[in-house]
Amino acid sequence: MTIITIDDQKTSLRRAVEISLFTWCRAAPSDQLDDDERYGYWGDSFPLVAxxxxxxxxxxxxxxxxxxETIGDAVTFARDALRWLVDDSHVIDVQVLTERAGPSRLNLGTILTLPNGERLEIYPHENWQVLYAV
Incomplete structure (x- = not known):
């Protein structure tokens, strides 16, 4: 018998948020593109659920x-990416937070409400950053 602790659940949720936010989803037909590439995760070519x-x-x-407008789109894209956590009953609510960090950087955060009512704050920018070569 495997016992899953609340700490294991929180670690899994943190990982799920980072993967959901920072894996490139295929662009929608209505999305404006810089080039002809729609990108996307190759595994989505064979989804278990249509x-x-x-x-x-x-x-x-x-x-x-x-x-x-860009900040609004970031919030929308993040909510879309994390919606599955609510749909699959892993959490009962997802909030997306934004923080402008300078003229060209936006930090995203999330607050997940767990089924027991506890809130889990996740700030992926603390672990995942883009490094710019100077």
Missing amino acids: GDQLGSRLWLLRRRKLTP
């Missing part, structure tokens, strides 16, 4: 200026 996709479309924002 139409199921892994990842987010945050990658579409990589060349956009950091405007209120």
